[in-house]
Each structure stands twice: as structure tokens, then as C-alpha cells.
Amino acid sequence: MRNTDRLAHNAFFYAIFAPALIIILFLTTYPIGTILRDSFYEYDFIRGTRFFVGFDNYRHIIGEELFQRSFQNTVIFTFAASFLEVFLGVLIAFLLYGEFRGKRAASLVIIFPMIISTMVICAIWQIFYHYEIGLFNYLLGLVGAGPVGWLTDRQMALFSVILVDIWQWTPFAFLIIQAGMGSIPRELFEAARIDGARSSQIAFRITLPILSGQILLVLMLRTLDTFRLFDKVYALTGGGPANSTQTLSFFIYREGFSFFNFGRASAASVITLFFVAFLALFYVRKLLREDD
Amino acid sequence: MRRTCLVLVVLILCAAAVFAGGKREEGVTTLTIAGRDGAFGTAMDLATQEYTRQNPNVRFEILKLSGAELMEQTVIELRGGTGAFDVLLVDDPFLPRIQDAGWLVNLDDLYREQGLEIDPDLVENMVNVGRYPYPSGDLYALPHVGNVALFAYRHDIASRYGYSAIDTWSDVLDIARRIDAEGDDTVPVLFRGVQGNPIVTGFLPIFWAFGADILVDGKPAFDTPEALAAVEFFLELAEYAPAGVTAYQATQVRDALLSGAGAMAIEVWPGWIGDLENPEQSDVVGKVSIAAHPGQVKGSSSMIGAWMVGIPRDSRNIDAAFDFIQYLTSAPVQEMMADKTGIPPTRHSVHHIPRLQEKYPWYPAQLAGQISGSVRPRTDYWPQIETVFGDYLQRALVGEVSAQEALQQIQRRVTEVLR
Amino acid sequence: MYRFRFYLQRALFWIALVAFLVIIVAPIYWMVITSLKNPREVISPIPTLFPHAPTLQNYGNVFSAGIWRNFYNTVVVAVSSTATAIVLAFLASYALVRFRFPLKINRLFLIWVLVVRILPPIVLAVPLFTVFNQVRLINTLAGLIIAFQIYTLPYSIWIIYGFLKSLPLEFEEAAMIDGASPGRILICIVAPLVRTGVIATSIFSLILAWNEFLFALLFVRTPRLLTLPVVISRYIGEYSTQWGELMAIGLMASLPILIFSNLVYRQLTQGFSMSLK
Numbered sequence A: 001m002r003n004t005d006r007l008a009h010n011a012f013f014y015a016i017f018a019p020a021l022i023i024i025l026f027l028t029t030y031p032i033g034t035i036l037r038d039s040f041y042e043y044d045f046i047r048g049t050r051f052f053v054g055f056d057n058y059r060h061i062i063g064e065e066l067f068q069r070s071f072q073n074t075v076i077f078t079f080a081a082s083f084l085e086v087f088l089g090v091l092i093a094f095l096l097y098g099e100f101r102g103k104r105a106a107s108l109v110i111i112f113p114m115i116i117s118t119m120v121i122c123a124i125w126q127i128f129y130h131y132e133i134g135l136f137n138y139l140l141g142l143v144g145a146g147p148v149g150w151l152t153d154r155q156m157a158l159f160s161v162i163l164v165d166i167w168q169w170t171p172f173a174f175l176i177i178q179a180g181m182g183s184i185p186r187e188l189f190e191a192a193r194i195d196g197a198r199s200s201q202i203a204f205r206i207t208l209p210i211l212s213g214q215i216l217l218v219l220m221l222r223t224l225d226t227f228r229l230f231d232k233v234y235a236l237t238g239g240g241p242a243n244s245t246q247t248l249s250f251f252i253y254r255e256g257f258s259f260f261n262f263g264r265a266s267a268a269s270v271i272t273l274f275f276v277a278f279l280a281l282f283y284v285r286k287l288l289r290e291d292d
Numbered sequence B: 001m002r003r004t005c006l007v008l009v010v011l012i013l014c015a016a017a018v019f020a021g022g023k024r025e026e027g028v029t030t031l032t033i034a035g036r037d038g039a040f041g042t043a044m045d046l047a048t049q050e051y052t053r054q055n056p057n058v059r060f061e062i063l064k065l066s067g068a069e070l071m072e073q074t075v076i077e078l079r080g081g082t083g084a085f086d087v088l089l090v091d092d093p094f095l096p097r098i099q100d101a102g103w104l105v106n107l108d109d110l111y112r113e114q115g116l117e118i119d120p121d122l123v124e125n126m127v128n129v130g131r132y133p134y135p136s137g138d139l140y141a142l143p144h145v146g147n148v149a150l151f152a153y154r155h156d157i158a159s160r161y162g163y164s165a166i167d168t169w170s171d172v173l174d175i176a177r178r179i180d181a182e183g184d185d186t187v188p189v190l191f192r193g194v195q196g197n198p199i200v201t202g203f204l205p206i207f208w209a210f211g212a213d214i215l216v217d218g219k220p221a222f223d224t225p226e227a228l229a230a231v232e233f234f235l236e237l238a239e240y241a242p243a244g245v246t247a248y249q250a251t252q253v254r255d256a257l258l259s260g261a262g263a264m265a266i267e268v269w270p271g272w273i274g275d276l277e278n279p280e281q282s283d284v285v286g287k288v289s290i291a292a293h294p295g296q297v298k299g300s301s302s303m304i305g306a307w308m309v310g311i312p313r314d315s316r317n318i319d320a321a322f323d324f325i326q327y328l329t330s331a332p333v334q335e336m337m338a339d340k341t342g343i344p345p346t347r348h349s350v351h352h353i354p355r356l357q358e359k360y361p362w363y364p365a366q367l368a369g370q371i372s373g374s375v376r377p378r379t380d381y382w383p384q385i386e387t388v389f390g391d392y393l394q395r396a397l398v399g400e401v402s403a404q405e406a407l408q409q410i411q412r413r414v415t416e417v418l419r
Numbered sequence C: 001m002y003r004f005r006f007y008l009q010r011a012l013f014w015i016a017l018v019a020f021l022v023i024i025v026a027p028i029y030w031m032v033i034t035s036l037k038n039p040r041e042v043i044s045p046i047p048t049l050f051p052h053a054p055t056l057q058n059y060g061n062v063f064s065a066g067i068w069r070n071f072y073n074t075v076v077v078a079v080s081s082t083a084t085a086i087v088l089a090f091l092a093s094y095a096l097v098r099f100r101f102p103l104k105i106n107r108l109f110l111i112w113v114l115v116v117r118i119l120p121p122i123v124l125a126v127p128l129f130t131v132f133n134q135v136r137l138i139n140t141l142a143g144l145i146i147a148f149q150i151y152t153l154p155y156s157i158w159i160i161y162g163f164l165k166s167l168p169l170e171f172e173e174a175a176m177i178d179g180a181s182p183g184r185i186l187i188c189i190v191a192p193l194v195r196t197g198v199i200a201t202s203i204f205s206l207i208l209a210w211n212e213f214l215f216a217l218l219f220v221r222t223p224r225l226l227t228l229p230v231v232i233s234r235y236i237g238e239y240s241t242q243w244g245e246l247m248a249i250g251l252m253a254s255l256p257i258l259i260f261s262n263l264v265y266r267q268l269t270q271g272f273s274m275s276l277k
Helices: A002-038 A056-063 A065-095 A103-115 A118-129 A135-142 A157-182 A186-194 A199-226 A231-236 A248-258 A262-287 B002-018 B038-054 B067-080 B092-100 B107-113 B124-129 B155-160 B169-181 B197-209 B225-238 B250-258 B318-328 B331-341 B354-359 B363-372 B382-397 B403-418 C002-035 C057-064 C068-098 C102-118 C121-134 C141-147 C149-165 C170-177 C182-193 C195-211 C214-218 C228-233 C243-263 C265-274
Strands: A041-044 A049-052 B029-036 B058-065 B087-091 B141-145 B150-154 B187-190 B262-268 B288-291 B307-310
Touching (some): A002 A262, A002 C068, A002 C102, A002 C121, A002 C141, A002 C182, A041 A056, A041 A262, A056 A065, A056 A262, A065 A157, A065 A248, A065 C002, A103 A157, A103 C002, A103 C195, A103 C243, A118 A135, A118 A157, A118 C002, A118 C228, A118 C243, A157 A199, A157 A231, A157 C002, A186 A199, A199 A262, A199 C102, A199 C149, A231 A248, A248 A262, A248 B067, A248 B382, A248 C121, A262 C102, A262 C121, B029 B038, B029 B067, B029 B318, B038 B058, B038 B318, B038 B331, B058 B067, B067 C214, B087 B092, B092 B307, B107 B318, B124 B141, B141 B318, B150 B155, B150 B363, B155 B288, B169 B187, B169 B225, B169 B262, B187 B250, B197 B262, B197 B382, B225 B382, B225 B403, B250 B262, B331 B354, B354 B363, B382 B403, C002 C243, C057 C243, C068 C182, C068 C228, C068 C243, C121 C141, C121 C214, C141 C214, C149 C195, C170 C182, C195 C228, C195 C243, C214 C228, C228 C243, C243 C265
Parallel strands (some): B029 B058, B029 B087, B187 B262
Antiparallel strands (some): A041 A049, B150 B262, B150 B288
């Protein structure tokens, strides 16, 4: 009797876990297997010819200046964008803490950027960044500053792309953090205040530690997403000027879909995969710490 | 309760839509066209509607894709052998790559089977673009859009400096200098400066006019004095381009030209500028001349960038598709498409229709370009060459490397790619 | 003195808030006015802050191009893939929280779902196309709904997992002692407790599915089945961008989500209050 109970209990959990597992395996096993295999071949996708080359693809790619540059740009973009987004998200959430008139409207306006399609966003920012007739250079002109080559200056272009990402995704960080702050019981703050704590002390000693779970989760999700950066580069700079906005995704896309060199594209994907899996592992360990 | 009902309704609607695939009617052939967006797409709509009116049992599904998307989708579907496409638009430099894999139907065979001849009214040089190997192999695609790169300039501005026509690139530089010296608001020179394909196609007319070439006997030829002179001239001319030119794509060039902000554009394609003489879209009606490119040490040689139309071998409707692509390239249809959407025809007769010549004053130049123009090198590695070329050209443009260094690097890397 | 500080704080608060809002609103304002301009004014070298001759023609053009069908497809795909993701994620996360599978599957699975998100989608698209083609899911909305799980499912699993983990065991234990079956407990006890979290997750999932572009482009070819993001991208041509129409359709496409967010805003802020702690 007890044994069958136990079995039924186990079966129940296997049953409810199965659908998600099946979908995920269906969507990932074959693609990831293919990518791993192809990365060891010289594989011209159009002709369909395949030669085994061992680790040659990896060796060549890692030695390439363009790949190194793409890697470096991607890492800069990922860290700058995800950290700034979370930082600003926390800042805005603190700003909007407490009740005031128009809070709901303000919150809705703040989440608007992440609802708009990325392509439309890039189109608008492209107009803003336009060297000759763009809004930013017009405003700079008003205060007497020289025009800036937002998308055309090698030092500036990556930063400009980061800015667009921050504009679009800070709302995401804001929302999760705001929700997290709502969960902190007010009594906690009042007690602290009675004990004579200053606002800054409350923020750093009480609020932030409680929010660390949310902050970490947002950081992780944004890190993974920014690492794939492609559409903004494609729409805004095409990887230029002089490769200063090349990213890994762009590199992979070019190898795969301009050159149809699927072996190299796969090898570059695998390198990306390992690096990011390493990053993800760092976050996951922290997030799941309480499990073990 | 109300909420539950609402949820139920939404779910049922979803279920209904999710499983509704494409329905098939008896006796009706549906041709799927993998085509382009923008004016090309509109033109295709018009042509297919007319065709369906004449042949009610043929319907169409048209995919309207950007150039890059079309290439991705073509490769994925044709490689997968899905037989989903019946008619395929192909950008001319991509044609050898596709035919290398043998994906298209041999049109010469179809012509022979049906006892037909290729209409000599189609510009022969453009038909040859559809041959593999170029220019004398078998025919795999017909010329659908007769794009040739042209040169655009404001003749009102040019005549101010005493030029009634622009013959050489030195003239261009001279006018640019004088516009600049006058402190006019007009930007002297426009071109596409974005890395990769845009900057290369923008530069090639100059490259060729200076007597340089990309491949000579299948070997890269970037380390020649001609190439160096061309790049150095390009950098000199670029001084008079907008400071943000490295972010200029076709949209920015076109907008600047149509709004009157720019005086000369090194490279325009007829497909971009159909609205040039349309007062609702353009501020420069009657002020812009579109002509063949200036020469320099060599006469001008226009660059062909045609869009070809072919039939994938896996198509299940080859005969119907063949009939349609002949219709699509016929004179009345080309005339109608040119008239309504501005896409350039590929036939002698359509270029000579006075009404169209009035609307698109550049037709003589366009036809001349089609008859004598040259194509980009036919090699499987063109995308790689273009990428390397574009990268270093742009680096030279932003001053990261000198013209000499850029060309040395291009030569070295292209040699590597071809090896 | 105290009063002065109070007013100063208020003033700083409003200045900061307004500054953030201006930065956020400026591009949106630009969208609105551009959607009201005629084509010549849009490309004018001196940009105008108000449309000189406001016109609704851009909206008219977008509608006459027949976007209703695409709109409907988008709703169907976004809603279905969100619903699928939420249900599957809820079930799976519950299993992961309350049951220890052998071989460290719990942790492996949570990491594995993230790995999928890392790869550039285009890399996954090619092999997935082969698989989908074999099971005849290409060119169907059902195929899109399944493909979108690559984005929506990991997301939902991670967030809902956080919510469930913070749930105290007592309720379930009490129900178990009363003799309720595990299925009943899941539906009648656990689900209501994390309702708000689920709603919040569904909003994010909906936004992701609503704007997904690449799979929507590659896996569907019949124009009748296209979703809005693909239609929007048609207004950005290589040769010319139809700025006015682009902004008009961009605005209209984002309205449904905005309205939906407004409706569930209260749940949204409450929803996250229980997550991960």
C-alpha cells in the first residue's frame, strides 16, 4: 500500500514535468547536436559538401582579429548594458516608491519602450542619431557643442547602440524591482526609522539586501539577452564603422548567411555557448544557493 | 463568469486559427513567389493580379522579403528541398552560387521543349546575366528588374559652375570643391558608406573608371597603381561627403537627394528613385539629372545589379511557373510595372516608349548601361571578397589605415579567401 | 528649515521623475508626430517638432494594406504561446520545487533551458527548420507557437520557479492530510496562491511572443499567416523607409499590449512581490 502510494506520488511529478521537458528537448537536442557536429567540419551549406577538419575551425576563428574584436565588443556591450539597465531600474524604482498622484500613469509610460517593436525603435533612434539632421546634434548645437558622430565615430558607435538597449530594456528591470519593493513590509522601514536610521542607511542596509534575489535574476536574464545582440547592430550600424560594433552574433550571422560557411558559424556558436554557459553558471549558483 | 466566457472564446478562436493551414481548391494551381519587398513587391502584386484575371485557375502567394531575408529563406528552403517555391527572384551576384548547387531549372530546355525562342527584344547582355557559367552557358533565369547603377546630380547646381554635363570624376571633384567653398548648405557628394556591400557598390564605379579591376585571370588585383589611384581619389572626394556618411544606407542617400539636401550622388539605382519626379514625395522635381557614370582613365562602365527570375528545380508547378515568368518579362507587363511602380524594364521596346521616357528621363542612360554594362565578378567567394573590401575601404575612409595599407590588406586577405 | 528641506526634496523628486519621463517619452512623441506627417515633411532636412499639415493618411494606408488578418494572427500566436508556456512552466516548476529528480536533473534542466536562450536565434533556426519541416509544422501557426517556446518557456519557468520556491509548504501539507489528491492540491491550492505571479509572467511572455521576428519570418511563408512584426519590417525597405506608415503601424501594434498591461497593472506589481524570497 505504502509502496503504491509512493509510486503514484512519484508518477505524478514525472507526469507534470514531462510536457515541458519534451518540448525543450524537441526544440534543443537536434539543433545543438547539429551545431556541435558541424563545428568540426568544413561545411559549405549551399553545395552541401562536408569535410572533417577536427579543431581547425576553432583554431582559425580564435586567431582572427575580427573574432577577437567581436568578442570584446560583445562583452563590453553585455556588461555595460545589463549593469546600467539594472542600476537605472533600481534607481527609478526607488524614485517611484511610495504613493503619489499619477504613479500608475508614470509606471505605464515607463514600460512603454519595451512594448514597441525593436525595428521601429531602431528606426527612430537612427533619425535621432543622424549626424546632419538628427535631434541629438541639433540639441548639442543649441548649447554650442560640436556635433557628435553618434553612429559614425569609432569610439562612439558601440556606446550609441548600448544607449538604445538601455532605453528599451531598463523598464524590464524597473518592473521586477518595483514589484520586489512592493513586497517589503512597511513595518520594517518604520521600525528602522524609529531606531533613527537615515534614508540612505535604510536603502543600503534593508531594501537592497532584500531585493538581491530580484536584482540577480534580472541581471542574469539581461546578460543572456544582451549577449545575443544582433538586430540593433544590423539596423543601426551594420557592424561599422571599421568593425567597432561587430558582435559575436553578427560574426556568426555573416559566416552562416553571407558566406554559408556553416562549419565556422557553428564553431563560433559553440565558443559563444561555452562562454555564456560559464557566465550563466555563476548566476545560477547564486540563485539556487538555498537549494542544497 | 464573464471572464471565463471571454477566455473560452479566445481559446476557441485560437484553436480554430492554429490548425487552419492552407486550403486547396480543386483545379486551381497556386504559385508561390519568393520575391522582394518595396516597389518590387507592389510590381509583383500588379503583375500577378493581371495574370490571374487572364488565367483564373492560377493563384499566387507572394513573399515580400528584404534582400538579406530573401537570401536566407531561399537557401533554407531550397536546401531543404521543400518544393515550396515556384518562382524565385535572385540578385545577380548570387546566381552563380545558387546554380553551383544546381537549384534552378534549365530554361533553355524548357524553351526547346515548347518550341519557343528567347525574345530578342530582351536586352541580350541582361539575358546573359542569367546564364551559368556566365556569359555563355545555359539559361537559368530571365531578367526581371533591369537595375544598373547610375550617377545623379543636380543640373541646376552643376550649371551654376559651368557644367552642362559631367564627363569625368575630376569634374565631380571640382564641383564638390566649389560647392564647398561657397559655403552652401548643400552637401556636395552622397554615397552609401555603411560597411560591407553598400560601401563597395558605392565605390565600384570609381574603381572601374580608374582602370582597376577586382579579379584579373581569377587572381585578386588590388595591389595595382590603378586601384591605389581610385582609392586615393575616393578618399579625396569623401572629404565633401556628409560627416556621417559611414552610417548612410540607401534610405539616407535617397532621402537626402529627394529633399534637396545633396547635390550629387555617386551611385543611385533606378529602383530607389522612382519618386524623383513625383511632387508628393520629392522637393527636386525637374532639377536632377540621372546619367551614366563619369569616366576617368577609362570610359564609364555601368554596374549591372539586375534581379533575375528563375524556377527552383523542386517546384511542383514548373510549367505554370515558366508560363508566368515569360508573362512577367513580357513587354506589356514591364510597361505597366514601370509606369506604376518605377521599376526598370529589361526590354529595348519598353525603354523607347515616349510616355515612360518623359516620366523617367534617365531611360536612355539606363538602356545604354544595360547594353554595355558589366557584372560584378562571378565567383563563389564574392560575399567574402565584398566583405573584406568593404571593411578595409571603410577603415581607410575613417582614417584608421592609409589607402596603400588598406589595399595591401585587401589583397592579402582576398588571396587567402580564394585559396 | 525642516519645511525647506521637505520642499527641496519634493522638487528634486519631481525634477528627476520628469527628466526620466522626458527621456522615455521623447522617442514616442517622435513616433506620434512622424506618423502624422506627410512624406515630404518627414524627410525635410530641418526636422519639425509639430506636423505642419497633420494627416491621418499614414494610418489609412496601413489599414488599407489589410493588417487585420496579421493582427489576428499575432493575437492568436502570442496568446497561445503564452498560455502554453505558462501552463507547462507552472507544472514543471512545481515538480522542480517539490520533487527531487534523480541525476541532478532539477539543476541541469534549469541551466539547459537557459542555454537555448544564449544562441543567436538564426543558428537555431536552420536545424529547427529541418525538424519542423519533417513533422509538417512549417507554415502553420501551430509551428510558430511551438517555436516561440524557445523564448517564452525558459523565461516562464525561471520566474514561476522563483514564486513557487517562496511558497510555504504548510498549505499543501494541510490539504494532503485532508486527503486531497496531488492534482487537486495543485489546481485548488497552489495555483490560486501564485496567481499574481503567473499573471506577471504572462505579460512578459506576451511581449516576447508579440514582437518575435525571426521565426515568424522563416517558418511562415503564406502571407495570410504572417504576424505583425514581419509586416512592420516591410515598411523599412533597403532603398527607402516609409517613415510615416512605419510609425503608424508601430504605434498601433503596441497599443493592445499597453491596454492589457494597464488592465492587469495592479496584479503586475503585486505579482512580483512574492518572487524569489
